[in-house]
Amino acid sequence: GENDGHYVVEHRTTAGGEGGSAVWVRGAARVSFDGLGRPVRVIGTSQDITAQVAARQRQALLLAELNHRVKNNLAAVQAIASQTMRGAPDDPAAFRAAFDSRLQSLARGHDLLTRNVWEAADLRDVIEAALAPFAAEGFAIDGPEAPAPLGPEMAVNLVMVLNELATNAAKYGALSGAGRVSIVWRVDGERLQLHWRERGGPPVIPPKRTGFGTRLTLSALQAYGGTVELDFPPEGAECRMSALLARR
16 A cells, blocks of 8 residues: 555566576556555556666676776876886986876776777787887787787786886887897787897896886786796896786
8 A cells, every 4th residue: 555556666587487587577556445445456567677687787887897997097006106206206207207108008008998898808909009109110029810818907917018118128128229129929728928028239237126117017917817027138138928818
């Protein structure tokens, strides 16, 4: 008798009897009562709203994912700002240049994933996004033609790592002169193996301290199951990376 006998209820049930598929139903009806207030008739409809419920659930999932990514991005920007400031505490111009470059690298990674609706991104697209600010003739890129899909977090971080390596190569390494960088990769089971190798630049002097670029390179992939090894032979810096591929 509540609400003048009107009601709307949504519930899950099974279509086609036992063993059938689960569906969602919205029942809407009005109850008629006799003079003593007893229910004597129900007139209403039952509507299959499985698609609507699925859409609502997906929207809720996307909103939760968006909230998660926004928090992660803000934390990343905060870390980038803090660490970049440590590298240039008394030089605002240097801080701004380094900070802007790293933010743009982060943005290019997100642009790439936006085009893919935050699904897996292919390694070639990741490399292209990371190296976009640099002259293409400075790189020799070689790998199998088959796609090498990377999950969203791994893709964004790899864009930042490759951009950081290229920036350092342009400042101090092979790209600061007439040298070249080779990027070679292979797929080993469920893992990507990538080798960054600089040659033809000025003699390399191993860094005496671990700067933000090095820390970023070493830690960015490890958070998502990857590994990074940096080496500084005199003939050119090298970086070997391993990353877990997205499930096909």
